[in-house]
Amino acid sequence: MKAIIMAGGEGSRLRPLTCDLPKPMVPVMNIPIMEHIINLLKKHGITEIGVTLMYLPQKIKDYFGNGSHFGVNIQYFTEDVPLGTAGSVKNAGDFLDETFIVISGDSLTDMDITKAIEFHREKKSKATIVLTRVDVPLEYGVVITDKNGTITGFLEKPSWGEVFSDTVNTGTYILEPEIMDYLEQGKKTDFSQDLFPLLLEKKEPMFGYVMSGYWCDIGDLQAYLQAHYDVLDGKVKINTTLTEVKKGIWVGSGSIIDSHATLNAPCVIGDNCRIGSGAVIDSYSVLGSNNVVEDESTIKRSVLWNGNYIEYGSEIRGAILCNKINLKHYARIFENAVVGDNCVINERAIIKPNIRIWPQKTVDPLAIVDRNIIWGSKHSKTIFGENGLSGIINVDISPEFATRLGAAYGSIFKKGSKVIVSSTTSNSARMFKHAFISGMLSVGVEVFNMSSLLTPISRHAISFLAVEGGIHIKLSDDNPNKLRVDFMDAKGASISRVMERKIENAFFREDFKRCSGEEISRLNNITDFKNYYVRSILNEIDTDAIRNSSPKVCIVSPSDFVISIVVPMLTDIGCKVASFSSSNLNEIDTIVDKIKTNDANFAAFIDSNGETLVLVDKNGKIVKDDLFLSLTSLISFKSNPGSKVVVPITAPSIIETMAEKYNGKVVRTKTSPQAVMEQMLNNNLFKNKENMDQFLLNFDALAGLIKILEFLCVKNTTLSDILKEIPDFYVSKKKIFCPWELKGRVMRTLITEKDSEKVELLDGVKFIMENGWALVLPDADLPLCRIYSEGESPSVADMISEKYLEKIKRIINS
Numbered sequence: 001m002k003a004i005i006m007a008g009g010e011g012s013r014l015r016p017l018t019c020d021l022p023k024p025m026v027p028v029m030n031i032p033i034m035e036h037i038i039n040l041l042k043k044h045g046i047t048e049i050g051v052t053l054m055y056l057p058q059k060i061k062d063y064f065g066n067g068s069h070f071g072v073n074i075q076y077f078t079e080d081v082p083l084g085t086a087g088s089v090k091n092a093g094d095f096l097d098e099t100f101i102v103i104s105g106d107s108l109t110d111m112d113i114t115k116a117i118e119f120h121r122e123k124k125s126k127a128t129i130v131l132t133r134v135d136v137p138l139e140y141g142v143v144i145t146d147k148n149g150t151i152t153g154f155l156e157k158p159s160w161g162e163v164f165s166d167t168v169n170t171g172t173y174i175l176e177p178e179i180m181d182y183l184e185q186g187k188k189t190d191f192s193q194d195l196f197p198l199l200l201e202k203k204e205p206m207f208g209y210v211m212s213g214y215w216c217d218i219g220d221l222q223a224y225l226q227a228h229y230d231v232l233d234g235k236v237k238i239n240t241t242l243t244e245v246k247k248g249i250w251v252g253s254g255s256i257i258d259s260h261a262t263l264n265a266p267c268v269i270g271d272n273c274r275i276g277s278g279a280v281i282d283s284y285s286v287l288g289s290n291n292v293v294e295d296e297s298t299i300k301r302s303v304l305w306n307g308n309y310i311e312y313g314s315e316i317r318g319a320i321l322c323n324k325i326n327l328k329h330y331a332r333i334f335e336n337a338v339v340g341d342n343c344v345i346n347e348r349a350i351i352k353p354n355i356r357i358w359p360q361k362t363v364d365p366l367a368i369v370d371r372n373i374i375w376g377s378k379h380s381k382t383i384f385g386e387n388g389l390s391g392i393i394n395v396d397i398s399p400e401f402a403t404r405l406g407a408a409y410g411s412i413f414k415k416g417s418k419v420i421v422s423s424t425t426s427n428s429a430r431m432f433k434h435a436f437i438s439g440m441l442s443v444g445v446e447v448f449n450m451s452s453l454l455t456p457i458s459r460h461a462i463s464f465l466a467v468e469g470g471i472h473i474k475l476s477d478d479n480p481n482k483l484r485v486d487f488m489d490a491k492g493a494s495i496s497r498v499m500e501r502k503i504e505n506a507f508f509r510e511d512f513k514r515c516s517g518e519e520i521s522r523l524n525n526i527t528d529f530k531n532y533y534v535r536s537i538l539n540e541i542d543t544d545a546i547r548n549s550s551p552k553v554c555i556v557s558p559s560d561f562v563i564s565i566v567v568p569m570l571t572d573i574g575c576k577v578a579s580f581s582s583s584n585l586n587e588i589d590t591i592v593d594k595i596k597t598n599d600a601n602f603a604a605f606i607d608s609n610g611e612t613l614v615l616v617d618k619n620g621k622i623v624k625d626d627l628f629l630s631l632t633s634l635i636s637f638k639s640n641p642g643s644k645v646v647v648p649i650t651a652p653s654i655i656e657t658m659a660e661k662y663n664g665k666v667v668r669t670k671t672s673p674q675a676v677m678e679q680m681l682n683n684n685l686f687k688n689k690e691n692m693d694q695f696l697l698n699f700d701a702l703a704g705l706i707k708i709l710e711f712l713c714v715k716n717t718t719l720s721d722i723l724k725e726i727p728d729f730y731v732s733k734k735k736i737f738c739p740w741e742l743k744g745r746v747m748r749t750l751i752t753e754k755d756s757e758k759v760e761l762l763d764g765v766k767f768i769m770e771n772g773w774a775l776v777l778p779d780a781d782l783p784l785c786r787i788y789s790e791g792e793s794p795s796v797a798d799m800i801s802e803k804y805l806e807k808i809k810r811i812i813n814s
Helices: 033-043 057-064 084-090 113-122 177-182 191-201 221-232 399-411 427-442 455-465 497-509 529-539 543-549 560-572 588-597 625-639 654-661 673-680 689-699 701-714 719-724 740-752 794-813
Strands: 002-006 048-053 073-078 100-104 107-109 127-133 141-145 151-156 167-175 206-210 215-217 243-246 249-251 267-269 285-287 298-300 315-317 389-392 418-423 446-452 469-476 479-488 523-525 552-557 576-581 602-606 613-617 644-648 665-669 730-737 758-760 765-769 772-778 784-791
Touching (some): 002 033, 002 084, 033 048, 033 057, 033 107, 048 057, 057 073, 084 191, 100 113, 107 167, 113 127, 113 167, 127 141, 127 191, 167 177, 167 215, 177 191, 215 221, 285 298, 399 427, 399 497, 418 427, 427 446, 427 469, 427 479, 446 455, 455 469, 455 479, 455 529, 455 701, 479 497, 529 560, 543 701, 552 588, 560 576, 576 588, 588 602, 588 613, 602 701, 613 701, 613 719, 625 644, 625 654, 625 689, 625 701, 625 719, 644 654, 644 673, 654 665, 665 673, 673 689, 689 701, 730 794, 784 794
Parallel strands (some): 002 048, 002 100, 048 073, 127 206, 249 267, 298 315, 418 446, 418 469, 446 523, 552 576, 552 602
Antiparallel strands (some): 100 167, 107 215, 127 167, 141 167, 243 249, 389 479, 469 479, 602 613, 758 765
């Protein structure tokens, strides 16, 4: 048996640890991660090892040589250009002439490789993926297997709606050499995204082996610290040459520890260290070789590499120090801070939590460092939620935050790219907008300042001006102290999760493409775009049909700005309009009275951002949510027989019934608005009329209202009459508390314990029965699972949702 260690990783999320060091060379318990992997392979009798290299390859070659010093034989295979995980292994060529194991050189594990190999041979597998179970699988590749271990599906870094299991890919594979014949030499390919799905399609025998030992993907700084804590807790078995001088205290050779120093277990002190009088090396601290800790200094839950000098009275709390760092007297470093090689932290300086300092930097005396000194990665939570970005004004979202976010957003574009930035009339939204624009300009992006607009008008401006993207800042409907920021792509749709992650990476790494003064682009101020928007919408409709019918409409909105746009637009095309301001759609009696008083055909409620349209007919029937979606679908089918409509997976099944009647087609997507938009806008927003109409009906309340009026006038019908054509449907929407760490288990158990129901895994898990369906969807922002159901009657819909509520309760409590 041979092994391939994948050691080409750059480890950008571990910076500054990896500024001058490849990720596999980062030490855990004073030994490079890759050395732990080599020791594990040797323990299981595997000594013929190939190593794939890419980033700083000479550092690995210089340390390991030909492997003889470690009792193994090593051959190196260096990539000139990135080849991906599978492509790099293919690059090993003739070395792969027998069954071999592929293992990551930057994860820590004590898995039983022998048992995994036995499983592989027993199953006569062509490819076996070693799996492990994790509480929160969002950052891993989820692998779905049946009871026999046969792999049935993959999903790379899922959202909560895609979490169908808690078994994830460890990056360790046992492969037969003929599998590599599927790969093209020199072509960039990935195991998870390319090779394994292809093997699944070709029906090659492929199995998942769930390991029982320890595994940690050291992908970020918090995981790096946790790996040390886990070793000290005995959760993982590794080799060490240190001597346990006292239970839980390991000390290397040549180290001198003053009799008045305090060592609290568990802790590690490497070779040739000196610990002064009154110094405290507290629990869960790991010191490398040649460190000096002077009198009265304290180190708690921290990792120090080699050659550091910690002067009198300094404090280190839950931090990481690389090599040859000098902390002067009374310097203090706090939780999750990281200091790179050869830095000097002067007297009484304070490094605040979560700060990253890149190599060879000096911090002045008495300085308080609360920002990264050099741009790079930073371990923190994500800034985007399920529905974009939001936060409390001047708490979560400050001008400083806005400027950094603008620079991060601009950095994903090429210099000279053009974007639009707009906001509502709110002063706080304008404040954020101007700070955001400054960040954009600082990285060389040309900005169109669109002044005060609504979200749909901003979407329209992106297409009209042919820019690369844009943002719109608005107040939250449910909290006047909360801002929401909509990011839009070149089509005017909400950006994808992939794009969100790019922005987050640039934001947290502060990896901004700063430009010189001469490269700063112009700021273009456009103040009257809403007039272009109105003309563009009216040019696409049959205004004569509306003028001839002269419909009467009541407009209700909490926003005077919305009313100031809608009322003149409707009046210009012959509508008779009554309007009043209200933020409470529950005042249905008042709205019906307004309809009757003005002899109106119906009332239209438009939210303050111009995105959500709710209709109320003469009888007080409220048309919103699923009913509104059914109405817009029916309008699409009747206006364009044979057309396609896009709806989320939670939409009622009567939409398919209507599609069949009009020879139409229904395409279902994930539940998020961005997923629906993306599917609708496969073509540019204003190049395909069918797509445009459906988009406007569902995501632009102003244009959607015009399109509905046009339809009613052209067909010479009323809202009440068209609603009668929609079949009755019965849906139920419920939610249940579910801890984050149990969501993966809940989804996996629901799938494996299903009865005769048909299962769909588009978004969450949808169970289809004869009398209805249920969808279980983990919430992306809250510790909840949401249950949607539809039945042939209200009682059946409730019964189905209660069934899955009880199942989830049982799984959580088991």
